[in-house]
Amino acid sequence: MKNKILIAALSVVGVLSFLHSNAQVLVDYEQVGSESRMLLQAQGFFAGGAFDIKYGVDFYKVTYETPNVSGGIDTASGLVVFPMVEDCEEGLTLCAYEHGTVLRKENVPSRNNNEATLGKLMAGVGMVTVMPDYLGLGDAPGFHPYIHAESQATATIDAFRAARELSVILEVNLNDDVLITGYSQGGHAAMATHHYIQTEGLESEFNLLGSAPCSGPYDMSGVQSDPIVQGAAYDTPGYVVYLLNGYNTAYDNLFDSIHEVLQPQFHSTVPPLLDGNSSLDDLNAALPQEIDSFLTEAFMTDFRNAQSSGNHPLWENLKDNDLYDWTPTGNIRMYYCTEDEQVFYQNSLVAQDAFEQNGSTTTRAINRGAQGHAGCLVPALSAVAGYFDSLLVICGEPVIEDTTDVSVAELPQEGEQFSIYPNPATDYFRINSEKASKVEVFDARGRMILTLFNVAPHENVSIDAFPVGLYFVRISEGEHSAGLLKLVKK
Numbered sequence: 001m002k003n004k005i006l007i008a009a010l011s012v013v014g015v016l017s018f019l020h021s022n023a024q025v026l027v028d029y030e031q032v033g034s035e036s037r038m039l040l041q042a043q044g045f046f047a048g049g050a051f052d053i054k055y056g057v058d059f060y061k062v063t064y065e066t067p068n069v070s071g072g073i074d075t076a077s078g079l080v081v082f083p084m085v086e087d088c089e090e091g092l093t094l095c096a097y098e099h100g101t102v103l104r105k106e107n108v109p110s111r112n113n114n115e116a117t118l119g120k121l122m123a124g125v126g127m128v129t130v131m132p133d134y135l136g137l138g139d140a141p142g143f144h145p146y147i148h149a150e151s152q153a154t155a156t157i158d159a160f161r162a163a164r165e166l167s168v169i170l171e172v173n174l175n176d177d178v179l180i181t182g183y184s185q186g187g188h189a190a191m192a193t194h195h196y197i198q199t200e201g202l203e204s205e206f207n208l209l210g211s212a213p214c215s216g217p218y219d220m221s222g223v224q225s226d227p228i229v230q231g232a233a234y235d236t237p238g239y240v241v242y243l244l245n246g247y248n249t250a251y252d253n254l255f256d257s258i259h260e261v262l263q264p265q266f267h268s269t270v271p272p273l274l275d276g277n278s279s280l281d282d283l284n285a286a287l288p289q290e291i292d293s294f295l296t297e298a299f300m301t302d303f304r305n306a307q308s309s310g311n312h313p314l315w316e317n318l319k320d321n322d323l324y325d326w327t328p329t330g331n332i333r334m335y336y337c338t339e340d341e342q343v344f345y346q347n348s349l350v351a352q353d354a355f356e357q358n359g360s361t362t363t364r365a366i367n368r369g370a371q372g373h374a375g376c377l378v379p380a381l382s383a384v385a386g387y388f389d390s391l392l393v394i395c396g397e398p399v400i401e402d403t404t405d406v407s408v409a410e411l412p413q414e415g416e417q418f419s420i421y422p423n424p425a426t427d428y429f430r431i432n433s434e435k436a437s438k439v440e441v442f443d444a445r446g447r448m449i450l451t452l453f454n455v456a457p458h459e460n461v462s463i464d465a466f467p468v469g470l471y472f473v474r475i476s477e478g479e480h481s482a483g484l485l486k487l488v489k490k
Helices: 012-019 037-047 116-124 149-170 186-200 224-231 238-251 280-283 297-305 312-320 344-359 377-391
Strands: 002-004 026-035 057-067 073-083 092-098 128-132 174-183 206-213 332-336 363-367 428-431 436-445 448-455 469-477 485-490
Touching: 026 073, 026 149, 037 116, 057 116, 057 149, 073 116, 073 149, 092 149, 092 186, 116 128, 116 238, 128 149, 128 297, 149 174, 149 186, 174 186, 174 377, 186 206, 186 332, 206 377, 224 297, 238 312, 280 344, 297 332, 332 344, 332 377, 344 363
Parallel strands: 092 128, 092 174, 174 206, 206 332, 332 363
Antiparallel strands: 002 026, 026 057, 057 073, 073 128, 436 448, 436 469, 469 485
């Protein structure tokens, strides 16, 4: 049964004590289903068996108000899943599961899609789980501003608020605690939400126990943009078109029409696939994997020439959505896999290195094995389950001790501190070290392309033959390693 939410439906005392001076955001809600504990346990088995399902769940589509990219207010949608818990005086914890990339407007959690199952499993553990659809998807108007950090964060924050309002109506006790996770684009959204809560001073409203971004593109202007810089074959070329149209929606600074950046042979086939009715698979199938084969030469030349200066609107947009140059004060576990062909695992290493350099001691990047993007989902979320269990207190009872901080074949990250110069480099780089070193160079996808032994201090290491782009350098002296250092070839 569908219910219209009116402020009059809540007592004045309830509104004032619950909303903590925040304006009401919940517009509408509708229960769209229930699932038993037994069914969730079966679904959890096929998802890797990591979730300890204790409860059945009820789930509700919600619509709520949230800021749009133009400074106005949109009505967005999402799914809120409640565990069937009785008499929990201590209150339940809110958890956000941020979904991955979808292009079709209806393929979102509020429509009870396949990915919504993951949020239901988390709710079955004993959390109230929120799954925002994001701007431009589900009920929200317009085109989705893809990989736009701020709108992902605000859509999640307001989904939390809507869930709290709904919990008052349903007489479900919540505490102030929140957890956040997500996969792929959802990993970026999870990191963006954690960042937003901390930098916007929302800790008193949301007691963030921890976040677990998985396989997310946190270094948009570096690691993740390298395929565009190189113009090389990319496994999912539809991401590039989606990103350009999404950033133009958010910033209105790339083109008047996407035809301007597409080569003529794609003018009639690609733009219609951005109408909200087509899937990412449809868009990928309409494009060659070589990025230079579908974006115009003029656009690519201007973009590449501005790599060092950043004086190009796309570089500005990408940098605006980087999520590593800050100092987290809360717990973050980034899970990744080393064979990820879509969201390169170095995103997590760059973020962890930056967090440590900025003085954070509460974050970790954890390798979950040599899996591709699809194959990493289960090992990553299995680790999330254990990590969240270590943080959760359900109705006054702790769950379990965390055992998920063990990396699988993790690259060395400890040891002596080294540096390389010049950086960016054109023809060569040198090592700022006083001893002979072993030097390994990896491309942005993690493939080793150069190994040198006994490189003398300040000796030139030639990169003249390397394509322009992003690389990683590992320097070792005996048992000591510098981890991975970022190098830009210009």
